[in-house]
Amino acid sequence: MKKEIQIKKEFKKKQFQLVRGMKDILPEEQKYWLHIEDLVRRLADKYSFQRIGMPIVENTELFKRSVGTATDIVEKEMYSFFDKGNENISLRPEFTAGIARAYIEHGMLNLPQPVKLYALGPCFRYDKPQAGRYRQFNQINFEIIGEADAICDAQVILVAYQLYQQINLQVVIQINSIGCPDCRPEYENVLKDYLKKYRSKLSEVSGKRLSKNPLRILDSKEKDDQEIVKDAPQQVDYLCEGCREHFIQVLEYLDELEIPYALNSKVVRGLDYYTRTTFEIWPVEGEDGRMVELGGGGRYDGLAELIGGRPTPAVGFASGVERLVSLIKERKAPVKEPESLDIFLAQLGIEARKRAITLFEELYEADIKVTEGLARRGLKAQLELANKLGVKYTLILGQKELIDGTIMIRDMEGGIQEVVDAKKVILEVKKRLEKARVNVNELNKVSAIGPT
RNA sequence: GUGGCUAUAGCAUAACGGUUAGUGCACCGGGUUGUGGUCCCGGAAACCUGGGUUCGAUUCCCAGUAGCCACCCCA
Numbered sequence: 001m002k003k004e005i006q007i008k009k010e011f012k013k014k015q016f017q018l019v020r021g022m023k024d025i026l027p028e029e030q031k032y033w034l035h036i037e038d039l040v041r042r043l044a045d046k047y048s049f050q051r052i053g054m055p056i057v058e059n060t061e062l063f064k065r066s067v068g069t070a071t072d073i074v075e076k077e078m079y080s081f082f083d084k085g086n087e088n089i090s091l092r093p094e095f096t097a098g099i100a101r102a103y104i105e106h107g108m109l110n111l112p113q114p115v116k117l118y119a120l121g122p123c124f125r126y127d128k129p130q131a132g133r134y135r136q137f138n139q140i141n142f143e144i145i146g147e148a149d150a151i152c153d154a155q156v157i158l159v160a161y162q163l164y165q166q167i168n169l170q171v172v173i174q175i176n177s178i179g180c181p182d183c184r185p186e187y188e189n190v191l192k193d194y195l196k197k198y199r200s201k202l203s204e205v206s207g208k209r210l211s212k213n214p215l216r217i218l219d220s221k222e223k224d225d226q227e228i229v230k231d232a233p234q235q236v237d238y239l240c241e242g243c244r245e246h247f248i249q250v251l252e253y254l255d256e257l258e259i260p261y262a263l264n265s266k267v268v269r270g271l272d273y274y275t276r277t278t279f280e281i282w283p284v285e286g287e288d289g290r291m292v293e294l295g296g297g298g299r300y301d302g303l304a305e306l307i308g309g310r311p312t313p314a315v316g317f318a319s320g321v322e323r324l325v326s327l328i329k330e331r332k333a334p335v336k337e338p339e340s341l342d343i344f345l346a347q348l349g350i351e352a353r354k355r356a357i358t359l360f361e362e363l364y365e366a367d368i369k370v371t372e373g374l375a376r377r378g379l380k381a382q383l384e385l386a387n388k389l390g391v392k393y394t395l396i397l398g399q400k401e402l403i404d405g406t407i408m409i410r411d412m413e414g415g416i417q418e419v420v421d422a423k424k425v426i427l428e429v430k431k432r433l434e435k436a437r438v439n440v441n442e443l444n445k446v447s448a449i450g451p452t
Numbered sequence: 453g454u455g456g457c458u459a460u461a462g463c464a465u466a467a468c469g470g471u472u473a474g475u476g477c478a479c480c481g482g483g484u485u486g487u488g489g490u491c492c493c494g495g496a497a498a499c500c501u502g503g504g505u506u507c508g509a510u511u512c513c514c515a516g517u518a519g520c521c522a523c524c525c526c527a
Contacts, residue, residue, distance in 0.1 A: 123527075381481095399486085
């Protein structure tokens with residue numbers, strides 16, 4: 001006995017499992033994804049964003065220059081490699097750089113401005129996985145390129161807000177302005193001076209950031225750092241005239257739209273290309289409390305130039321699809337269910353099966369929501385399946401029916417069966433479905449009027 | 453990248469230093485020839501991988517791997 005097991009083990013082929021940080025999206029989960037994709041498409045239509053698809057790989061240098069070499073994303077999270085032509089390429093860690101590249105490369109500055117684009121698809125970051133954080137994850141991106149006006153910032157935020165609203169997620173926009181290259185250095189100096197006083201108390205990471213990227217200290221989650229940061233000077237008090245005016249306008253538009261927001265001086269974003277408006281989207285606390293932000297974005301007026309284009313103002317936001325899906329599930333927000341089936345086509349015997357494969361086509365062409373049990377033998381097995389699928393009627397086509405030129409219609413609810421002329425089967429089916437539909441409507445009417 | 457917790461069939465789980473490794477859901481088959489939902493019977497299916505301790509390890513120890521949680525970061 002033991003020996004047998006031993007042998008079995010030896011011959012057992014290696015089983016493969018998901019590569020770390022990767023995730024299968026199984027059929028039962030697809031409805032959430034479709035739901036979100038639907039919403040995105042509808043919002044894009046409403047606000048005239050056009051879809052753009054970019055390759056998953058780009059030149060590594062593109063991300064280095066746009067996202068920034070001092071960021072975690074570029075420093076340690078990029079899937080970079082040399083291809084066979086010795087080209088240094090990377091799986092995209094985010095969308096914005098690629099969209100900006102496409103905008104420049106295809107001369108979209110010749111289109112009426114601003115150009116409004118959206119994208120949806122996988123991105124890759126070599127991070128340590130945990131719930132809501134994968135190495136391959138999907139992002140939704142909306143970008144408005146070629147216009148500096150604050151109304152664009154507001155519209156991007158509006159789109160984000162509506163996306164969450166429509167999946168019944170209460171969110172608050174955490175918003176800030178991090179100024180522009182004209183006014184940020186002054187603030188950085190003020191901030192540095194302030195932080196230097198507490199240098200010994202700052203965490204190790206923050207200490208390092210003090211000279212390189214002091215803004216990032218603001219969103220540190222270390223307790224001690226937070227304590228220090230609480231009373232730090234705020235960027236908004238040091239904005240230049242242009243940036244201040246711009247920020248005020250953004251907020252005014254948000255007020256006009258009645259979008260709830262919270263001024264949050266700690267929202268500085270982790271990517272180098274941001275200027276002026278930055279924002280993050282947080283779910284309004286549930287019992288869970290975990291799982292940080294759902295999405296974020298901001299203005300990136302300097303990006304196009306950084307990657308070799310003409311100066312081009314732009315603003316956009318990105319949202320994580322996995323995080324949306326898991327929140328929808330957790331909060332049991334309603335999603336569109338897959339279309340239900342009306343008819344199951346069952347067959348018995350070789351001849352009947354032959355007829356059934358063409359009959360299926362005919363039913364489908366007649367706009368009947370039909371499914372089949374062609375791969376199953378026994379009628380019992382087929383009815384079992386029909387029952388699980390929850391169809392209203394099962395059509396039974398056996399040897400007998402074939403000879404008689406008839407077909408049997410079984411009402412799955414009551415179990416009543418009727419034999420009808422095979423030539424009229426489509427008509428008969430439609431008649432019954434129509435009747436059932438009317439009955440359902442009647443019922444709805446009654447319950448709508450009736451006391452509740 | 454750092455720290456903590458976990459690891460039994462497709463899923464959810466039980467037990468155990470020596471067992472035919474149990475149960476529920478799901479799956480497949482049967483309860484006479486061609487009838488589902490309930491019921492009954494049967495079947496297939498698991499101790500994450502590699503070392504060590506031991507007469508013996510799924511069980512104890514170590515390492516690896518993966519997942520989860522916190523930090524970091526971010527979507």
